[in-house]
Amino acid sequence: MFVLNLVTPDKRLVTDTEVEEVTVPGFKGQLDILPGHAPLLTTLATGILKYRIKDKVESVVVSWGYCQVNPEGVVVLAETAESLEEIDRARAEAALKVAKTKLLEPILQPDQIAKFQHKLARASARLAALENQ
Amino acid sequence: MANLKDIRLRIQSVKNTQQITRAMKMVSAAKLRRAQSNIINLRPFARQILAMIADIAVTHRVRHPLLSTNQNPKKVLLVVVTSDRGLAGGFNNNLNRFAHRFYLENQKNFAQMDLLFVGRKGADFFRARKLAGIDTILNLAREISFSLAAGVADRLMESFIDGGYDAVYLIYNEFKSAIAQELKCERLLPVDLSNARQADDGKKPFSKDMIFEPAPELIIDDLLKKHFSVQVYRAMSESVAAEHGARMAAMESATKNAGEMIRSMTLTYNKLRQASITTELIEITSGAEALKG
Numbered sequence: 032m033f034v035l036n037l038v039t040p041d042k043r044l045v046t047d048t049e050v051e052e053v054t055v056p057g058f059k060g061q062l063d064i065l066p067g068h069a070p071l072l073t074t075l076a077t078g079i080l081k082y083r084i085k086d087k088v089e090s091v092v093v094s095w096g097y098c099q100v101n102p103e104g105v106v107v108l109a110e111t112a113e114s115l116e117e118i119d120r121a122r123a124e125a126a127l128k129v130a131k132t133k134l135l136e137p138i139l140q141p142d143q144i145a146k147f148q149h150k151l152a153r154a155s156a157r158l159a160a161l162e163n164q
Numbered sequence: 165m166a167n168l169k170d171i172r173l174r175i176q177s178v179k180n181t182q183q184i185t186r187a188m189k190m191v192s193a194a195k196l197r198r199a200q201s202n203i204i205n206l207r208p209f210a211r212q213i214l215a216m217i218a219d220i221a222v223t224h225r226v227r228h229p230l231l232s233t234n235q236n237p238k239k240v241l242l243v244v245v246t247s248d249r250g251l252a253g254g255f256n257n258n259l260n261r262f263a264h265r266f267y268l269e270n271q272k273n274f275a276q277m278d279l280l281f282v283g284r285k286g287a288d289f290f291r292a293r294k295l296a297g298i299d300t301i302l303n304l305a306r307e308i309s310f311s312l313a314a315g316v317a318d319r320l321m322e323s324f325i326d327g328g329y330d331a332v333y334l335i336y337n338e339f340k341s342a343i344a345q346e347l348k349c350e351r352l353l354p355v356d357l358s359n360a361r362q363a364d365d366g367k368k369p370f371s372k373d374m375i376f377e378p379a380p381e382l383i384i385d386d387l388l389k390k391h392f393s394v395q396v397y398r399a400m401s402e403s404v405a406a407e408h409g410a411r412m413a414a415m416e417s418a419t420k421n422a423g424e425m426i427r428s429m430t431l432t433y434n435k436l437r438q439a440s441i442t443t444e445l446i447e448i449t450s451g452a453e454a455l456k457g
Binding site for chain 1: 202205206208209212213216220310373374375376377378380383386387390394397
């Protein structure tokens with residue numbers, strides 16, 4: 032067991048909670064953290080973060096952030112984090128559609144491409160989280 | 165001596181004012197609650213980011229333009245955070261006077277000092293003293309969002325990296341409690357890491373064997389930029405919360421003063437009324453006496 036802290040600028044979603052296991056969308060892909068993990072600092076991709084308290088698994092959709100693993104626990108700093116109840120399915124679907132059509136447009140600035148790719152990733156992560164609950 | 169009608173009108177007008185101040189107090193209290201929870205949630209996030217940066221910088225001796233300290237800063241930017249609207253007691257005035265003093269005291273030390281205002285009150289104050297800012301950012305209290313702060317932060321960072329400024333200072337009101345604010349002057353850039361370790365006390369030191377994904381240089385670049393925007397956002401949120409707190413306190417005392425005024429005027433009014441009734445009675449009785457003959 033170790034301590035998980037999940038902090039965003041708007042709220043503290045998880046504060047000093049004892050968890051058995053955390054799965055984060057890391058820079059190099061999905062990353063599973065169990066007690067005794069080596070110290071690690073990674074950036075977070077947009078995706079689903081899961082943590083297990085006893086036998087209950089909670090999912091949170093995160094985008095942009097950091098995950099720091101220390102001997103005493105895990106600290107996740109995310110720019111946005113939403114629990115499943117907070118996700119608006121209709122909005123996520125609409126955002127996905129918009130991002131997809133926008134990305135098909137031939138003339139797009141590089142920063143716009145990055146922006147819509149980010150939106151696409153976020154919307155699909157939200158929907159995936161809803162599907163898998 | 166004022167006559168009865170005048171006093172009655174004045175009482176009514178003070179009552180109206182009291183109603184307004186009471187309503188403003190309520191509004192500020194509601195806004196304060198939101199701003200307060202906002203800032204309380206933001207603080208741990210800001211602290212964690214700084215602690216992480218300090219950890220990486222200390223163990224890896226990373227060099228970064230945002231960290232490099234110029235021993236002899238020449239061009240300095242002063243960011244003054246005030247509110248757009250007044251009626252908040254000494255909130256803006258104290259801050260402006262503090263910033264002005266800071267400006268005058270440090271004028272000799274730096275070759276150039278520019279001002280940037282967030283909030284109308286600061287810009288007005290310095291304009292009256294013939295000091296123009298390079299820019300003014302308005303509409304803070306209405307919609308304070310992370311993207312707004314990030315936009316400001318990006319601009320500050322660009323001007324810093326391009327060599328325009330050697331240091332950026334931020335002057336704002338820090339939210340202490342609903343009735344207390346503290347004037348703060350912080351150096352935003354280059355990033356000051358000396359307090360970071362303190363903020364994080366009680367924790368074990370950072371492990372040297374830490375695994376980084378991606379490389380520490382890439383992480384710290386991203387982290388520093390994020391840290392900077394978070395700091396700007398935090399200062400703005402602090403200022404907004406402090407503003408609502410100050411306005412609430414000011415309106416509270418205004419409501420109390422109005423109540424006091426109404427009380428004393430009502431007393432005078434009643435005394436006068438009684439005096440006039442007495443005079444009238446005397447006139448009637450003496451008239452009746454005279455008729456009896």
